[in-house]
Amino acid sequence: MIETTISDISEHIGEQVKLSGWAYNFRSSGKIFFLQLRDGTGRIQAVYVKNDLTDEQWDRLQDINIESSIRVIGTVKQDDRSPTGFELGGMDIEIINLSKDDYPISKKEHGPDFLLDNRHLWLRSNKQWAIQKIRNTIIQSTYEYMNDNGFIKFDSPILTPSACEGTTELFEVEYFDSGNAYLSQSGQLYLEAGIMSLRRCFDFGPVFRAEKSKTRRHLTEFWMMDAEAAFVGHDENIKIQEELIIKIVKDVLEKNSDELKALERDVEPLKKVKAPFIRLTYKDAITKLQELGSDIGDSDDLGADDETMLTKEYEKPIFIERYPAEVKAFYMKRDPENPALVLNNDLLAPEGYGEIIGGSEREDNYDELLERIKEDGLPLEEFQWYLDLRRYGSVQHSGFGYGLERIVTWICGIHHLRETIPFPRMINRKTP
Numbered sequence: 001m002i003e004t005t006i007s008d009i010s011e012h013i014g015e016q017v018k019l020s021g022w023a024y025n026f027r028s029s030g031k032i033f034f035l036q037l038r039d040g041t042g043r044i045q046a047v048y049v050k051n052d053l054t055d056e057q058w059d060r061l062q063d064i065n066i067e068s069s070i071r072v073i074g075t076v077k078q079d080d081r082s083p084t085g086f087e088l089g090g091m092d093i094e095i096i097n098l099s100k101d102d103y104p105i106s107k108k109e110h111g112p113d114f115l116l117d118n119r120h121l122w123l124r125s126n127k128q129w130a131i132q133k134i135r136n137t138i139i140q141s142t143y144e145y146m147n148d149n150g151f152i153k154f155d156s157p158i159l160t161p162s163a164c165e166g167t168t169e170l171f172e173v174e175y176f177d178s179g180n181a182y183l184s185q186s187g188q189l190y191l192e193a194g195i196m197s198l199r200r201c202f203d204f205g206p207v208f209r210a211e212k213s214k215t216r217r218h219l220t221e222f223w224m225m226d227a228e229a230a231f232v233g234h235d236e237n238i239k240i241q242e243e244l245i246i247k248i249v250k251d252v253l254e255k256n257s258d259e260l261k262a263l264e265r266d267v268e269p270l271k272k273v274k275a276p277f278i279r280l281t282y283k284d285a286i287t288k289l290q291e292l293g294s295d296i297g298d299s300d301d302l303g304a305d306d307e308t309m310l311t312k313e314y315e316k317p318i319f320i321e322r323y324p325a326e327v328k329a330f331y332m333k334r335d336p337e338n339p340a341l342v343l344n345n346d347l348l349a350p351e352g353y354g355e356i357i358g359g360s361e362r363e364d365n366y367d368e369l370l371e372r373i374k375e376d377g378l379p380l381e382e383f384q385w386y387l388d389l390r391r392y393g394s395v396q397h398s399g400f401g402y403g404l405e406r407i408v409t410w411i412c413g414i415h416h417l418r419e420t421i422p423f424p425r426m427i428n429r430k431t432p
Contacts, residue, residue, distance in 0.1 A: 006042035048090035130259035156187025228399035237398035307354030359400025
């Protein structure tokens, strides 16, 4: 008897195997029992014929209820009618643990609040399984790209003494007898210290925003990858971002075809994610939006509706660069050709999904950075260490950060970020 998993079932056609998993559905005609099994690697149907089983074996099948944990024993058969291409000719079944009650999530429609209240169980559904598998591929693809391009993993602190971007939308934590600390909104500033040692580095972890927003694009706790690179300017920074996104999409298309099918994702738009991406200046983007009917002003930051409108006009991701300095963070390098602008970019995903990356060349001049900190009214003493990076051996450098959940949402073709993280935290939800 071969003990295997559903993902490896194609290697055992004609052989008897044992699969361990959970019964996610079943039906019986009285003489034939159809059992749908999932094991975390895939899904398969086992077909049991009453006349081929003992009375005891048949009775065990009747005891099963939804989400009971079981071991299925049967012969692997090729079946082109099956979504997986295979099924099992059932021979026996072992019950590991019977579900104690009726499973609360059924085939009927459930509202989002009910599903989120039962998120610990909702994760077992085929759609949620597929999303988490794709999320994992995106993470692994990111690590591969970073490792292959000289970026060293660098762990930034989660507790910080001040806000990275000078915002007030942070969670405060009482920090012993030394006042308050804050849950980090980005590891960027610490990565800038790291590159002076390692040249290129990145971090990957949870960040927190106390923004009181309930839109489909916002979470209170989410995961970000931040990257910084010494001796890299604005244009090369954009090139790195483009290469990373192309690799991520390519890897998902190659490794997650079953999951994309489970999500009913139209993959044709993803196949168009190839270099070069669309590249617009902020000014050109504003002009385009105004032509499309947006009421955005000439110096306004792009809102979610603007991003959606713009990304529905193009089939590829869009780099929007050189924003007005007044709407961007203090650490961004001014454009030498027009100091009213900064050398930054946002990367917008197509199909209406909006911003997935924000990046810029960083201000490397001590005096200029000091002036920016003062202009923004930031506490100078808390940024002295950051100024030290410019005081001792400053170099041209650039970086960017991506929101993992936003990338997962776009690639999976789903509507709301809350489905892309195992246990979403939002303004009105911190359970389960």
